[in-house]
Amino acid sequence: MYFKRIFTPGLSHYSYMVGDGGEIAVIDPMRDVGVYIEEARKANKKITHIFETHRNEDYISGSMELSEKTGAEIYISKYEDLGHVYGEKIGEDDEFRIGKLRIAPIHTPGHTLGHLSYVLYMGDVPYMAFVGDTLFWGDLGRTDFYGEDRLVEMTAHLYDSIFEKLFSLGDHVLMMPAHGAGSACGGAIEERDCSTLGYERKENPALQVDSKEEFVEKHSYMRLKAPYFEKMELCNVEGAAYLPGEVISNVLSLEDIQREDYTVVDIRSREAYSGKHIERSIFTSTKILSAYLGWIVDTEDPIVLLVDGLKDEELKTAYWTARRMGYDNIVGILGEGTVKSLEIEDTGLKSTKEIGAKEYLEMHREMLVLDVRREEEVEEDYPYMNRLNIPLQLLKERVGELSSEKEIAVICGSGERATVACSIMERAGIDGTVVAGGVKGIASQLKDRD
Ligand SMILES: [Fe+2]
CATH class of the missing domain: 3.60.15.10 (Ribonuclease Z/Hydroxyacylglutathione hydrolase-like)
Known part of the structure; x- marks a missing residue:
């Protein structure tokens, strides 16, 4: 057999x-x-x-x-x-x-x-x-x-x-x-x-x-x-259109993207995205792409993948995952050296603000806490004054609820989903601060204090 x-x-x-x-x-x-x-x-x-x-x-x-x-x-x-x-x-x-x-x-x-x-x-x-x-x-x-x-x-x-x-x-x-x-x-x-x-x-x-x-x-x-x-x-x-055998290799420039209003999907690591990313790009690293892309980007939208610094194998996995999910409008990639050259030109880049568990515990009373975990994950498991729970999956639809005079601390289990959330908020013109290490980081900080 x-x-x-x-x-x-x-x-x-x-x-x-x-x-x-x-x-x-x-x-x-x-x-x-x-x-x-x-x-x-x-x-x-x-x-x-x-x-x-x-x-x-x-x-x-x-x-x-x-x-x-x-x-x-x-x-x-x-x-x-x-x-x-x-x-x-x-x-x-x-x-x-x-x-x-x-x-x-x-x-x-x-x-x-x-x-x-x-x-x-x-x-x-x-x-x-x-x-x-x-x-x-x-x-x-x-x-x-x-x-x-x-x-x-x-x-x-x-x-x-x-x-x-x-x-x-x-x-x-x-x-x-x-x-x-x-x-x-x-x-x-x-x-x-x-x-x-x-x-x-x-x-x-x-x-x-x-x-x-x-x-x-x-x-x-x-x-x-x-x-x-x-x-x-x-x-x-x-029946869907049949797939070509090749991964897309069409390298685009930032001007192409701005002119055509393409959606940049940044599939690099969380750290790389937070450090410097193209303004208004959507972050979903390769490891969480299949879980979240379908919630954030419409399958018909023209997409450009930012793959700067990634191995060919990582681009391949991300590309095929998106195509298997019906994303047939991937128009190109932004490749090696993209972020560096924009940095030199001093144009089009942003950073995501992050705080650690220690800072969070000092500052949370003055902040609005946006918890993007699923409802069933959310417990009274860390200190907060004002908390709003919107699961990451629903944030694109509900981002309008986020009007706050206070700084918005975005929290999840580890910081990965919070970073995705901040990229959605950035597109809506709202600043967010990622709690790096998430709830787990806060728990270990509290434990150290005991
Ligand atoms: Fe099924």
């Missing part, structure tokens, strides 16, 4: 290739499909089947392009009509042979109504379950996509899918989810490389419940939904 798991950094997405004889099936391919074609070529096999677990909402699917390039058939769920322009609809009555392997879809609603999981059998024994966004390592798929009215119904579906359908396959079955730790699709996915249904049944914290009622009670809650998800949902039924 041939097996390959393809990890997409940034999105923390897993797609899978399974094969036998001369054939390979791909499960949930990402947008840039060259990797599957190359792997199949190396294995001297042909991609013949493409299976989708569900209509994805956090990245663009590569099914159509992969099908066109390989001739493979695409299979999608018959249990929900979303208006797909592609794919043959399948359900639990169907099964597929890949060489000696047998692949059978099972209907596992909860994350979406039509969600399918795929069970791979060795002979008559279930061997692997490709569970999409139903179940993750240490976490669950979210159940809030159909709104508050259907939250309880969808969460109850998820319980049945996991406890009745997946677990009846047997504890020994290898469990293959569509996302790993760091994905926007799960809040608490654990860092592990493999797992079985039995291990998750025993150890997954989200599954430690005594009844279906307890499960529904515990997991029926609404989460924030990034604006770019709507474009993804549309692309993944209507």
Whole structure:
């Protein structure tokens, strides 16, 4: 048997290739499909089947392009009509042979109504379950996509899918989810490389419940939904433009950017951005780009990436992550030496003011504290006089609420999100001061004083 798991950094997405004889099936391919074609070529096999677990909402699917390039058939769920322009609809009555392997879809609603999981059998024994966004390592798929009215119904579906359908396959079955730790699709996915249904049944914290009622009670809650998800949902039924193989290398000048009113996205480190950055640029370092870009920049906006001082590999990761999220209007880059030359010309640059924990504790009474953590993270965990909580994800929409005579101290867990927030505020003409080290820094400062 041939097996390959393809990890997409940034999105923390897993797609899978399974094969036998001369054939390979791909499960949930990402947008840039060259990797599957190359792997199949190396294995001297042909991609013949493409299976989708569900209509994805956090990245663009590569099914159509992969099908066109390989001739493979695409299979999608018959249990929900979303208006797909592609794919043959399948359900639990169907099964597929890949060489000696047998692949059978099972209907596992909860994350979406039509969600399918795929069970791979060795002979008559279930061997692997490709569970999409139903179940993750240490976490669950979210159940809030159909709104508050259907939250309880969808969460109850998820319980049945996991406890009745997946677990009846047997504890020994290898469990293959569509996302790993760091994905926007799960809040608490654990860092592990493999797992079985039995291990998750025993150890997954989200599954430690005594009844279906307890499960529904515990997991029926609404989460924030990034604006770019709507474009993804549309692309993944209507089909998105195919991707070129090359990373953009079009080097632009500051004049080009100002003339055309492009949005500069600064993907350097937090320290580099805070030290000196192009005025009105948006900061999301490469490590947090997939989590926040979708909240701050519209997918249609023309974007220029500031990559000064970064390695080629970092530009590559950021570029492909953005394209996989549907950012098709990346018009160029600002490369090596950009910041230095602007510094010499003394034009177009700004710094972000920062204070440390010690200064914060001395000054906070005179400040407005903007806490940009998610609501559920915010506790009475540090001293403040006036605090306003706006999660970073919602700050672009709510930045107008920030009228203050006082200096605004922006705080998060470590300082990274606070810096993103200050870049959003700068575009709205509001100055912010980052609390470097964030809540963690304040906690250790307070501990040192005890
Ligand atoms: Fe999903």
